Amino acid sequence: MTLVKICGVVDPANARMAAEMGADFLGLNFYPRSPRYVEIERAREIASAVRDSPVRLVGVFVNRPAREVEEIESAVGLDLLQLSGDETPEEAAPFMGRAIKAFRDTDGMGGWADAWAWLFDAPHGSLYGGTGMAWNFQAVARIAGDRRVFVAGGLGPDNVRQAVAASRPFAVDVCSRVESAPGIKDPELLKRLFQEVRNAQSQTPP
Numbered sequence: 001m002t003l004v005k006i007c008g009v010v011d012p013a014n015a016r017m018a019a020e021m022g023a024d025f026l027g028l029n030f031y032p033r034s035p036r037y038v039e040i041e042r043a044r045e046i047a048s049a050v051r052d053s054p055v056r057l058v059g060v061f062v063n064r065p066a067r068e069v070e071e072i073e074s075a076v077g078l079d080l081l082q083l084s085g086d087e088t089p090e091e092a093a094p095f096m097g098r099a100i101k102a103f104r105d106t107d108g109m110g111g112w113a114d115a116w117a118w119l120f121d122a123p124h125g126s127l128y129g130g131t132g133m134a135w136n137f138q139a140v141a142r143i144a145g146d147r148r149v150f151v152a153g154g155l156g157p158d159n160v161r162q163a164v165a166a167s168r169p170f171a172v173d174v175c176s177r178v179e180s181a182p183g184i185k186d187p188e189l190l191k192r193l194f195q196e197v198r199n200a201q202s203q204t205p206p
Contacts, residue, residue, distance in 0.1 A: 001201060002164050002168075002169060002170070002171060002172060002197055002200065002201055003024035003025065003170060003171035003172075004022060004023055004024050004025070004171060004172055004174065004193070004194065004197055005023070005024065005025035005026070005027055005058065005150060005171050005172065005173045005174065006018045006023045006025070006026055006027065006174055006175070006178070006185060006190070007026075007027030007029070007036075007058075007060065007152075007173055007174065007175040008027055008029050008034070008036035008060075008175045008176075008179075008182070008183050009026050009027065009028060009036075009038075009046060009183065009185065010036055010038055010042070010046075010182075010183030010184070011046070011183065011184060012045045012046045012048070012049035013049065014183075014184055014185050015046045015049050015050050016049045016050055016053070017185070017187060017190070018055075018185050018190060019050045019053040019055040020053070021187070021190050021191065021194060022194045023055055024054075024055060024056065024171065025055065025056050025057075025058050025080070025171065026046070026050065026055055026056075026057055026058065027058045027059075027060050027082065027173070027175075028043045028046060028057060028058065028059055028060065028076070028078070029060045030043075030059055030060060030061050030064065030072055031060060031061065031062040031084070033062075034060075035182040035183070036175075036182055036183040040072060040075050040076060043059075043072075043076045044075065044076055044077075047076050047077050047078075051077075056079040056080060057076070057077065057078050057079050057080070058078065058079065058080045058081070058082050058100065059072060059073060059076065059078040059080070059081050059082065060082045060084055061081060061082065061083055061084065061085070061087075062083075062084050062085035063085035063086055063087065064085075065091075066091055066092070066093075066094050066095070069081060069095065070094065070095065073095070079098070080098050080099070080100055080116060080117075081095055081098055081099050081100065082099075082100040082101075082102060082119065083099055083100070083101050083102060084102040084119075087101075088111070089111035089112055090111075092115070096114045096115055096116075097114065097115075097116055098116050099115045099116055099117075100115065100116060100117045100118070100119050100150065101115045101117075101118055101119065102118075102119040102120075102121060102152075103118060103119065103120050103121070104120075104121055104122070105120075106120065106139055106140060106143065116148065117147070117148035117149065117150060117170065117171075118143070118147065118148070118149050118150070119149070119150035119151075119152055119173060120139075120140045120143075120149065120150070120151055120152065120153075121135075121152040121153045121173075122135040122152075122153035122154065135153050135154070137151050137153075137162075137163040137166045137167040137169075138166040138167060139167075140167050140169070141166065141167045141168060144167050144168055144169045144170065145168070147170075148170040148171070149167070149169045149170050149171075150169060150170065150171045150172065150173045151163055151167050151169045151171075151172055151173065152172070152173035152174075152175075154177065155172055155173070155174045155177060156174065156176075156177025156178055156189065156193065157177070157178070157189055157192035157193045157195075157196050158177075160172055160174070160193060160196045160197055160200065161196045161197070161199055161200040162200075164197060164200035164201065165200055172197065174193060177189070178190050178193055
């Protein structure tokens, strides 16, 4: 069963809506240069809004010192920590078992075998985070057969079914293509997204 991570959430009510519609993970972005960046207090409000749901909160970080990551994790009540920068396995050692390490290609995973999951996004040079660009999701199918893999990059209602069929991932990571504005998730687009994920699962052989 493919799980769904809705990333870049910035509003408590919007977060609760996404959780109620079926999100398994919500991503809170702590990278200050992101248009979906949230301050700690706002993140705590979002966490409070979904506390009675089974959704798991993922903090998204880019090159933050381990001490700061752990302070934010504790203050907000995060479940998992997504590392989307140039972090080394040594820097992530204190929280490796709850880390989702993001990669921009299928090389360079050495040292990250103990991470909770791997996330693969579209290759886009030196940029951090998503660009909304789709890519060859089938490239990670072999890796996804052996461990938890999130696929990201330009996913939305119009192509998530194809991405799931091609890569058979543990989870899909969706952001800009289900939004009406940066960080604000559109209910109709979310509804279509979850339906397409369910359709993909019913058509993909075990």
